[in-house]
Amino acid sequence: MELEGKIALVTGAGGGIGQAVTEKLAAGGALIALADMSHDLAAELAQRIEGAGGCAVALAGNLTDAAYCDGLVGETVSALGGLDILVNNAGLMRRGAVTEASDEDFALSMAVNVEAPFRLARAAIPVMAERGGGAIVNTASCWGVYPGPNHLVYCTSKAAIAAMTRCLGRDHAHQNIRVNAVCPNEVNTPMLRTGFAIRGLDPDSAVAELNATVPLGRIAEPQDIADVVVFLASDQARYMCGALVEVNGGKPVF
Numbered sequence: 001m002e003l004e005g006k007i008a009l010v011t012g013a014g015g016g017i018g019q020a021v022t023e024k025l026a027a028g029g030a031l032i033a034l035a036d037m038s039h040d041l042a043a044e045l046a047q048r049i050e051g052a053g054g055c056a057v058a059l060a061g062n063l064t065d066a067a068y069c070d071g072l073v074g075e076t077v078s079a080l081g082g083l084d085i086l087v088n089n090a091g092l093m094r095r096g097a098v099t100e101a102s103d104e105d106f107a108l109s110m111a112v113n114v115e116a117p118f119r120l121a122r123a124a125i126p127v128m129a130e131r132g133g134g135a136i137v138n139t140a141s142c143w144g145v146y147p148g149p150n151h152l153v154y155c156t157s158k159a160a161i162a163a164m165t166r167c168l169g170r171d172h173a174h175q176n177i178r179v180n181a182v183c184p185n186e187v188n189t190p191m192l193r194t195g196f197a198i199r200g201l202d203p204d205s206a207v208a209e210l211n212a213t214v215p216l217g218r219i220a221e222p223q224d225i226a227d228v229v230v231f232l233a234s235d236q237a238r239y240m241c242g243a244l245v246e247v248n249g250g251k252p253v254f
């Protein structure tokens with residue numbers, strides 16, 4: 001994948017998909033800045049990567065803090081010497097129809113799922129342009145392309161990041177900066193499992209039921225998504241700009 005020596009910043013690095021992405025990038029020889037709200041998760045992951053002979057630095061903080069978010073690219077450059085790959089992966093899901101959604105549901109979802117990628121792309125693009133190019137991979141969702149039921153705020157935020165991906169892909173291709181998004185359907189991560197637990201369901205049985213609804217026979221594991229994210233971040237995807245890549249095991253949103 002030609003990742004050796006590339007410098008990457010991954011948000012939500014401590015989450016289900018985030019850990020799979022960072023471990024794959026690290027295995028390919030990339031140097032990684034790990035951004036996550038959880039200081040413990042970011043530090044543990046950095047230790048694990050360093051222990052395996054890789055190079056990682058934990059830059060923990062809350063992406064709703066504009067100063068932290070605006071400073072992350074600069075911190076990455078200071079710690080690792082540049083930036084070639086930005087993976088906007090952090091996200092959260094608030095459930096319910098519009099009549100059940102609070103101001104806080106809307107503000108927080110837009111802050112993490114949309115505003116943070118906006119701030120990070122704005123900071124990253126000049127750095128990448130000066131280095132002759134780079135790649136940004138956003139984590140959108142199938143539910144941002146086709147709205148799933150009763151997730152108004154989440155679907156709206158993921159539609160926004162999908163639109164942002166297309167705009168950025170178009171506007172910055174001339175600087176050799178490729179911007180694409182992965183759009184998963186259901187993935188077996190803490191986000192999905194805690195959602196079942198909140199609704200009083202046993203996550204293992206709920207996942208087993210969900211597996212039966214997917215034509216490939218199972219929902220995605222984080223590695224299924226990470227493989228596509230890392231592909232989009234690599235030179236293997238050198239002619240892809242502004243693409244929304246659905247990774248759904250054959251299951252449409254309905």
Ligand SMILES: NC(=O)c1ccc[n+]([C@@H]2O[C@H](COP(=O)([O-])OP(=O)(O)OC[C@H]3O[C@@H](n4cnc5c(N)ncnc54)[C@H](O)[C@@H]3O)[C@@H](O)[C@H]2O)c1
Nearest residue numbers: 012014015016017037062063090091141184186187189191
């Ligand atoms: N799991 C799914 O079914 C699924 C499907 C489609 C898209 N996605 C998207 O994939 C991405 C990763 O999700 P996941 O399933 O791995 O979830 P996850 O909950 O395991 O990980 C999300 C990570 O984002 C971090 N994060 C959340 N809010 C933050 C904040 N304010 N500041 C800093 N970090 C913050 C969390 O600490 C966590 O580590 C998200 O953008 C999500 O919307 C997930």
